[in-house]
Amino acid sequence: MSAGGPDPTVGWDADPGVAWQEFAPLAGDATADVCVVGLGGSGLAAIGDLLDRGLGVIGIDAGRVAAGAAGRNGGFLLGGPAQAVHEFAATFGADVAVAFYRETLREIDRLETLLGDDVILRVGSIRVAGLPGRGDDDDDDHDDDDDDAARQRELADCDAQYAFMRAHDLAVERYDGPLGTGLYFPRDAAMNPVRRAMGLAARYGARARLHEHTPAIAIRPGRVETLNGVIHANSVIVAVDGRLDALLPHLDGRVRTTRLQMAATAAVDPPGRAVLPCPVYANWGYDYLQQDTAGRIVAGGGRDRFVDAEWTADQRPTAPVQAWIDGLIGRVARAALIDAPRVTHRWAASVGYTPDSRPLVAEVDRGVVACGGYCGTGNLVGPIAARTAVALAIDGAAPPPYFAT
Template identity: 45%
Template sequence: MNTPIWDDRDWRPLPKLTGPQRADVCVIGLGASGLAAVEELVSQDVAVVGLDAFSVGAGAAGRNGGFVLAGLAKFFNETVAQFGEEAARTLYRLTAGEIERQAEDMPAIVRVTGSLRIAADADEKADCAKHLAALRYCGFAAEPYAGPEGEGLLLPTDGVIQPLHRVRAVAQRLRQREVRLYEDSAVRKIVPGSVVTDKGTVYCDSVIVAVDGRLEQVLPELAGRVRTARLQMLATAPAPEADFPRPVYYRQGYEYWQQLPDRSIALGGFRDHALGEEWTADDFPTERIQALQEKFLRQHLKVRAPITHRWAASVGYTPDGLPILEEVRPKIWAVGGYNGTGNIVGVLGARAAARLACGQTSAWAGALAKAREHARRAGREF
């Protein structure tokens, strides 16, 4: 069993690339980030071809927890401390704005419900207070929370998403505009001026590699700067005995769950209980992590509904917590390493890469550059 709960509709496959194609830009990866890059390029009348080794949303874009969260993977107080207030403010503002944009664009798929950060112990409760103070100081909405889930924070601008529906809806919208998108077209070689697959070649001026998990395999020069990990999840049948109106982050985000509109539960977590095993490109669930998740489901969440789905996904992590966005070779751009929060960060990063590939500026890219420079200077002072 390795099918996410999100995969509940038929999908008419895209064609496979055969023969030569000519484009200004070739985008590799048709998840949320790759499709965002394609959309941005199309909006600027740039000729683009998009490729995926499997199918639209087959990777983490269609297999994640369905959270849309403002900010980076680290909590806001940590982001301020590590990367500086100016960059942290900008990154948070841009991600919150993207959540609002997506909810307006696809209200049936992206819902602003707020999210909860629930403390697992006294130390984390103290950190929640720091998190709250940092958000309020910078003018962002947040409230202390105490309720059935526990104590912590309410973040009212966050929400949830049906991730696979979203990427398929974007792909369908592009397909209706006759944008050239190809599935089952694994890239075998990226060289200046062309991208080679098993059955075809895209001749192009620039390339955007929008891949999160296994990014270091596609672009070996990123090995050591991004590392692939496995995230595992399970889901249940409708659970009327449970009531979680908002998605929940628990124990520093190592556990996370939401209750879907049909009242089923989607739950992930416990990667830190087997880090040696979970740093892997293997994307199949394991008995060890699934057993921990099931125990938490039954004992902590008190959910009795039967488990209907178990699945895993490959995602990219970076040592400093900042996503990858850079020109790794001349006219070859990479985006990835979203540290488990790619639904929003990935879209903004890929859109930025598309703009940079066209010789334009990007507020997102500028904020990431400021964050890296702040961290570099702080490190040098130690």
């Protein structure tokens, strides 16, 4: 976690468009209607909801705003659950899957209304079955039989997703272009996640008491103990995705922490060249890349290649995963017939996974509700879960069936 302000390892933080703001640590005991632990995209959404209800809120973060995954992710705003919507439907029912999908699309609209179309870029997204070339060997740019068979399986899955989405009136088109073959989702969007978090913090910071560098060390009904003082509150919302199991050990087994890694490059050469028209993901979503408005490629992936090593709460990038990400960048550069741009930033962060892929919204103690476990896709699902946590804590409203409780 950085001490404050931009982190030199994180590519998104180098964006001159981020409006940095600092919030003083808590200084002594305090009282509010609700305490929100975690100032990522989810915690900030909970705070916005609580303010709209006229409640007094204190929000705290162990580091700075979006010190965790909320400021270090791929910046994809994809409709639907972590699993592709047709797979989620096969387990939880089509009605549940479609309702969840529509709620994530509404979340993009909400963010665009709150933050504007220069933060939330309505560019759509592309899912391709594999990327051109193999990427793990610069001398071998050609597919072998295994690659081809894997691509055919993924193409068949794209067909199944297309059929499901069309049958349920969810926007999807076929994609066939330089990056491969798959699907285009016109309603999806992209963002610099730090811009989103700082934008929300600036918006709510005047009405809620926000405190950075204030780690919660014990969370109990009616009180959150921090290194800086005790916060007394009727309700507590714990909005922490990665390492939630460490903060609330009784959730161990219901949510498990893993590491995801990314890298960012210098702007591509020639300047202004659009290598990636929008966020693009391949290999069942494990590999993902977008090009930001400055022309830099921001890429992540490789977790499926190093599954065991990545089940860790360590947040440092590693050489094997970073080499895989370098390969991804090389592959899209070769497909665009340009030299691979130089990698300038490498980073990693923690996220939570759940056994059945449904995000968790659970009352863990009287008046204490936790949300997390977004299985790598919490940019939209996290805020929805956080507002669901607020509804559970304040109104006693049961979460919809697309959440594990």
